[in-house]
Amino acid sequence: MPAIYMQHSLCLDLLPTAMQDLLSMDNDFPPRAHCLSRWYGIREFLVLSTAHDSEAVLSESRCNLLLSSACIALSNTNCQLPMFVQVHQKWRKLYMGVCEGAGVRTDFQMVHLKKTPHSCQHLSALLDLFKGKIASSVARIPPVKIAVRFTYVLQDWNQTTWPQAPPDLDGDFGDIVGCSDYSSLPFGACEDPITEIHLSTTWPSLSEDVVVDNDVYTDLDPLQAPQWSVRVRMNDEPQCLLSEYLFSFAKACRRKETTDELLESFEMQRDDETDMSQALQKLTNADISAVSLPRLSKAMKKARTRIKRHVASGEAPLSADVLSELIDYLFPDALDSAYMEKALPQGAEEATDNENKDEKEYVKEIFKSFKSAPLSSLTFKLATCFCHVNHSYGSLRALAHLWQELTFEVRYRWEHGYLIPDVEKGAPNLAHCLLHQKLQMLNCCIARKRNGGADLKSSSTVSISSVDNSSSRTSLNTSTLYSSALKSSTAAAVQPDKPAAADRKGPTDHERSHDLDVSADHEGYMSDGDDEFFECAEALSDSGSAEETVCKVTSDEKTLEEMEITAEDSSQMSVYDRTGVQSESKMDGACLSREDSVYKDSIGEQPEGRLKECGDLKLLNTDEPLYIPITQEPAPLTEDMLEEQADALTRLGTTAEGAHLRARMQSTCLHADMQAFKAANPGCVLEDFVRWYSPRDYCAEEGKLSNRMQLHGNLWQEVWQMSKPIPVRRQKRLFDDTNEAEKVLHFFESLKPAQVALHLMPVIIHAALLRISQLEESAAPAMQASIENISKRAAALTRRPTIDIQKYEETIYSINKIETSIARAQALKERFLGQSKDKRGKERELEKFVSSLLELPEVIVTGAAKSLTGTVVHRMFAKAQRQATGEEIVDDDPHPNSASSFPHPAAREYILRTVVSRPAPYSRPTPQKMYCVLLNEDFRLAGAFSQDTLFQ
Secondary structure, eight states: OOGGGGGGHHHHTTSOHHHHHTTOGGGSSOSSOOHHHHHHOOSOOEEEOOSSGGGOBOSHHHHHHHHHHHHHHHHHHTOOSOEEEEESOGGGOEEEEEEEETTEEEEEEEEEESSOOGGGSSHHHHHHHHHHHSOOSOSSOOOOEEEEEEEEEEOOOTTSOOSSOOOOTTSTTTTOTTOSOSSSOOOSBSSOSEEEEEEEEEEEEEETTTOOBSSSOBOOOGGGOSEEEEEEEEOSSOOBHHHHHHHHHHHHTTOOOOHHHHTTTEEEEEOTTOOGGGHHHHHHTOOGGGSOOOOHHHHHHHHHHTEEEEESSSOOSSOHHHHHHHHHHHOGGGTOTTHHHHHSOSOHHHHHHTSOHHHHHHSOGGGGGOSSOOTTSHHHHHHHHHHHHHHHTTHHHHHHHHHHHHHHHHHHHHHHTOOOTTOOSSSOOTTSOHHHHHHHHHHHHHHHHHTHHHHHHHOSOOOOOSOOSOOSOOOOOGGGHHHHHHHHHHHHHTOOOOOHHHHTOOOOOOBOOOOOOOSSOTTTTTSTTSOOOOOOOOOOSOTTOHHHHOOOOOSSOOOBOOOOOOSSOTTOOOOOOOOOOOOOOOOOTTSOOHHHHOOGGGSSOOOOSEEEEEEEEEOTTTOOEEEEEOOOOOOOOOHHHHHHHHHHHHTTOSSHHHHHHHHHHTTHHHHHHHHHHHHHSTTOOHHHHHHHHOGGGEETTTTEEOTGGGSTTOHHHHHHHHOOOOOGGGSOOSSOHHHHHHHHHHHHHHOOHHHHHHHHHHHHHHHHHHHHHTTGGGSOHHHHHHHHHHHHHHHHHHTSSSOOHHHHHHHHHHHHHHHHHHHHHHHHHHHHTTTOSOOSSSHHHHHHHHHHHHHSSOEEETTGGGSHHHHHHHHHHHHHHHHHHTOOOOTTOSSOOGGGTSOSOSEEEEEEEEEEEOSSTTSOEEEEEEEEEEETTEEEEEEEEEEESSOO
8 A cells, every 4th residue: 555545544444345446556558458448447336227328327317316316225234345336328338336334435427428528638727637636625735646547549550461372373282372382280260360469568656746747848758668568460360361261161061962963064984985895804904914015104104084075055163184183182192103113102111100200299199099191191281172172263163173183083993904093001090080091991902803814824722842941830821922932932942941049930920810701602602602713823833842832921911810619609819829839748638530521622632822830840640741721811801891790790799609600700710710720731730730730738757639619519510511622712802802892992982072072071170270280389388288088089989980070160250269379379470470680588588478478368578568578569569650640660670669659548547536535624544546548539537535424
């Protein structure tokens, strides 16, 4: 409390809290408060107002009646809170009030005018008005304490750059703002998110004896003000590019039109000049090496020129140039024949571990849990292209046009055996979105088709004279045998024998994933009457020659899985891994009868399909080396295929018959492996197969199978009895690449454009958050925590089994808030950091100041005009003022004179307060306060005048 009031402190402490607040300077000029708190400095009060403007209190008599009633109510309840009555229309914010307590009454009065009276333009006139209001019989009124605030507004931003770079009219996007290429989404505001900067210069405590402010002269120089504070007025809803693109894309996901409905205005006809003489050659899949193939770039160019477009009643949504540019971006191998060798991932596992090196450099760990697609993959590029096309080239019709062209492209690649670029090899990765899984499946089919000729040459008897140091069962994809044989035949033939200790090394633990093929016949899939696929093998010159028939083993070991069918529940299954190779001890009579396990179809046959010896294991009946057979890889599956098969298995019911049938359906891969094993090891028994396939189910010490294998009705025994010695080259294919490719292509062609957009929505959200993550340092610290929370919620949203567009729209709203915040931060940094001349030691001060502006309604400038921040703010106003007056702007002048630095104050606020004994000289001292604000077209006086009601 000021010293002038110390002598009255004892009396003032007995007054109500609201009356004490009138004298407190802590409540002067609050940054964010109710208008009554700003004008009077009170913290608690009651307001009585009408519900509608039609019932407004317009007459003084009615206002006085309400105040009288309020006083009676306050007195009866012993309430010492001030009561206000709002009069006239609400937009005027005009209040009258009263407060009573401790024998003191305070009247709150207010004057509101549109124009400022000439007699109230300066502080000297306001002092005379205030003293005249509180005049009493006291000879001399104590000095009046004054608080002054001048607010200057900066609106001219001609010296700052536009938030977005100007569009390149000669570029690919023409006059589209914010876009440079298709690889990323645009970001930022198209309009200035900052509308005004307010600088408030404050003199918190002045005495009327030391300050002069009149028509002729003023001591209130803003550069000499002890306190500076800055606030920023933001654009509430600036136009942000990323949010605009996302909202437009989400809107397209709700459409229902098909591709034919959207593209009915023009027709797309295929070239009728196709050479029909090659039709039979395509059907028979003749040897691809006998045909002279063109270069890939020429083939892709021909693929796009084979479509002739005939406009019926309208233009195509995408022009030929734009469409060609999009297809070239999505399929860059059409222009660069060496692109696949340079950019294609080397394998599914390697692509999972090293998905994108650039991503690890700047992407948070949480983004790896998104179920979308790898960066730089075709799916990711397709998503960003869809977003650009939807926003800038004609909405859903353009999407339908692009998707139709893309389906033509992938079908052409399937028919002609060209791999799809930027899609990693290997089985579909279930951690990615369904659309990307389908592209991976199609690439698997194309790879199998490309290697179809090699299968015919490699499916022969393999004789290996060397012994490998690992006895683990390794599966080899039959489509890679021919190419591997040429590279490894020499090295494998000359490889020396390994020591016995190395041969007996145990296999690795790796589970085998069985194929769940429900498309096969449920009951007769293992019978001889099934339609099986046989490939015609060419005549082999000398199958016994190791140097000519050795095939290279792939590096990936085949995983194992077992099934257990007990007598109580034939559907019970368990998974075992190979953990070691059994010893060479002879079997005793405790095991199953070998004669019962030897079948005529495995005796007397020539061995076929051998890969290599399985360590030092021997066949139990013949003491011949046990060979690992060449087996088929399990068929790759996408998540929708797994769901379909799971539903089919569930529909079989829980009966014993259904459980048995379900187990038989799941043993397709086991059946093929048993056939290959019998073909490679004539005279073998089930115990031999189990020793290689599932060593844990063979007790070497007792020389017999495990108990579960000996149960009556065990599925392994049933499948073993039905299995014939058939090498892999004559087995029915577990994976029909032609059928699966057509399923994928049909899936693509049957999708509506909105459904494609919906499938790409997780990828779009991923791309948007990645774009934000690159700029999140510009956001306030509080907003950085919001970015992390939104990323976590979005990651969980992408992993849901169904795509809920409403949930994604909620995420887009959150992204919009973050983008707006970052755009504001960038605009403030451009204005404050761009104005700083000291880039070395004190730039951190400005960064902290900018962060505070984003979080707080008003920020104090420490050091006022003498600080670095104050200098930057001063320079901003000086430049704007000089430009307004037509003066030359000098950047090197850090301290221009005050007369030309600031415009006329947009608002001038004065607070006058004192303690006076009213209404009589012997009355107790009571607080008096008057607030005045002068705006360009608004003048307001708010006075709180107290008087003693006991000693009048």
